[in-house]
Amino acid sequence: MPSETLTIVDNRTGRDYEVPIADGTIRATDLRQISAKEGDGGLMSYDPAYLNTSSCRSAITYIDGDAGILRYRGYPIEQIAEEASFLETAYLLLEGELPTAEQLAAWEGDVRTHTYVHTNFPKFLDGFRYDAHPMGMLLGAIGALSTFYPDAKHIADAESRYLQRVRLIAKMPTIAAFVFRHSRGLPYVFPRNDLGYIGNYVNMTFEIGGRHEPNPVLQRALEILLILHADHEQNCSTSAVRSVGSSHVDPFSAVSAGIAALYGPLHGGANEAVLVMLDEIGDVKNVPAFIESVKAGNGRLMGFGHRVYKSYDPRAKLIKKVADQVFEQTGLNPKLEIALELERIALEDEYFVSRKLYPNVDFYSGLIYQAMGYPTDYFTVLFALGRLPGWIAQWEEMLNDSEQKISRPRQTYVGHDVRDFVPMSNR
Numbered sequence: 001m002p003s004e005t006l007t008i009v010d011n012r013t014g015r016d017y018e019v020p021i022a023d024g025t026i027r028a029t030d031l032r033q034i035s036a037k038e039g040d041g042g043l044m045s046y047d048p049a050y051l052n053t054s055s056c057r058s059a060i061t062y063i064d065g066d067a068g069i070l071r072y073r074g075y076p077i078e079q080i081a082e083e084a085s086f087l088e089t090a091y092l093l094l095e096g097e098l099p100t101a102e103q104l105a106a107w108e109g110d111v112r113t114h115t116y117v118h119t120n121f122p123k124f125l126d127g128f129r130y131d132a133h134p135m136g137m138l139l140g141a142i143g144a145l146s147t148f149y150p151d152a153k154h155i156a157d158a159e160s161r162y163l164q165r166v167r168l169i170a171k172m173p174t175i176a177a178f179v180f181r182h183s184r185g186l187p188y189v190f191p192r193n194d195l196g197y198i199g200n201y202v203n204m205t206f207e208i209g210g211r212h213e214p215n216p217v218l219q220r221a222l223e224i225l226l227i228l229h230a231d232h233e234q235n236c237s238t239s240a241v242r243s244v245g246s247s248h249v250d251p252f253s254a255v256s257a258g259i260a261a262l263y264g265p266l267h268g269g270a271n272e273a274v275l276v277m278l279d280e281i282g283d284v285k286n287v288p289a290f291i292e293s294v295k296a297g298n299g300r301l302m303g304f305g306h307r308v309y310k311s312y313d314p315r316a317k318l319i320k321k322v323a324d325q326v327f328e329q330t331g332l333n334p335k336l337e338i339a340l341e342l343e344r345i346a347l348e349d350e351y352f353v354s355r356k357l358y359p360n361v362d363f364y365s366g367l368i369y370q371a372m373g374y375p376t377d378y379f380t381v382l383f384a385l386g387r388l389p390g391w392i393a394q395w396e397e398m399l400n401d402s403e404q405k406i407s408r409p410r411q412t413y414v415g416h417d418v419r420d421f422v423p424m425s426n427r
């Protein structure tokens with residue numbers, strides 16, 4: 001008998017049950033034995049939007065929302081953002097440990113040799129309209145990769161999984177850059193494997209006429225932003241990747257499901273909403289009136305609040321530092337002044353303080369991306385680029401977890417009882 005148990009008394013029948021508690025959870029399937037009458041199937045837990053349901057055991061990312069803690073594989077995000085490269089972070093998430101110098105060199109080498117996409121790929125992208133949304137193009141393009149690599153369906157083969165992981169991490173920047181160029185009607189720039197992961201991506205995005213002057217400060221800032229987005233445990237898009245992947249589809253299809261989830265404004269689109277809000281406010285002098293209208297219930301202060309973080313979002317603190325470095329290079333974004341004033345007032349205001357509303361990761365990221373030259377509808381593509389290692393790590397963890405099966409929630413049926421079909425003439 002486990003030392004930790006929960007005793008449940010069913011007041012419908014007077015019977016009591018003892019179920020084990022492990023890692024602060026009870027198993028929902030243990031409730032099935034609690035039955036009021038023969039054939040009722042037993043008790044289920046009802047949890048729309050999974051507000052209090054743990055769907056997996058995971059060793060990848062740890063979050064303590066009350067204390068504002070985020071760790072990848074045990075390492076604090078602050079230290080990773082300070083010390084690591086994006087590919088090193090990806091390695092950590094995927095393999096569970098920091099790479100040695102040789103392991104990192106081998107990993108970077110593998111990624112570097114897979115950056116090209118099939119020559120049919122540009123033709124495929126050309127099929128999109130000139131004004132197609134970058135996220136729509138990205139999700140279609142990543143899904144289409146599965147048709148180029150039919151071997152990706154061998155998901156039980158660890159060697160094949162490694163190859164698909166390398167392909168995804170290597171080709172995503174190429175495809176993201178092609179999507180950017182397509183939106184602008186610019187010719188595609190092919191990967192340059194003499195450049196690093198971030199340098200190559202930025203070059204493919206911004207090179208004009210064979211020229212691009214790299215700015216190391218901006219490139220490191222972009223790298224930090226990608227690192228900060230690399231994983232965030234069971235968020236909407238990661239759950240989508242796990243859920244779709246649980247059907248044993250290939251990883252390109254599973255990741256494209258994650259991109260689709262991220263596309264939604266409640267998930268990846270909030271930084272775009274921050275910029276729209278700052279435009280609406282227009283001037284620092286309008287900030288107090290705007291705060292009052294939010295408090296009166298007219299809309300929300302975008303980029304504030306988080307489902308999990310209730311003291312502060314550790315990523316927001318780091319991003320603010322990055323913003324200072326970026327604006328030193330690009331000159332001040334006039335919207336920054338409005339953002340700073342909003343933050344100052346909100347952090348002192350009883351309404352926001354009592355509701356534990358602090359700036360989240362999206363409050364400053366949009367301003368930084370804009371200063372770097374990315375259009376607002378492209379911001380979520382950058383989020384996807386950052387989140388990719390997390391999606392793949394979680395997908396692999398799900399496949400290697402012997403407790404996982406095809407994802408298939410139950411439901412509480414609230415519709416009609418059985419009734420006879422009514423012919424059209426009688427309706």
Ligand code: ACO
Pocket residue numbers: 266267268270294299300301302303304305306307308355357360361362
């Ligand atoms: N501005 C003003 N009031 C807010 C805000 C906000 N940004 N966020 C929450 N509140 C208020 C709510 O009105 C509610 O007040 P009440 O108790 O008087 O009714 C209270 O704070 C609690 O809000 P909930 O909606 O219950 O909080 P929840 O955890 O469900 O929502 C969310 C979290 C969606 C992030 C919310 O804070 C929000 O909408 N923020 C703005 C959008 C945003 O920045 N999203 C990005 C999130 S980060 C990411 O996804 C990468």
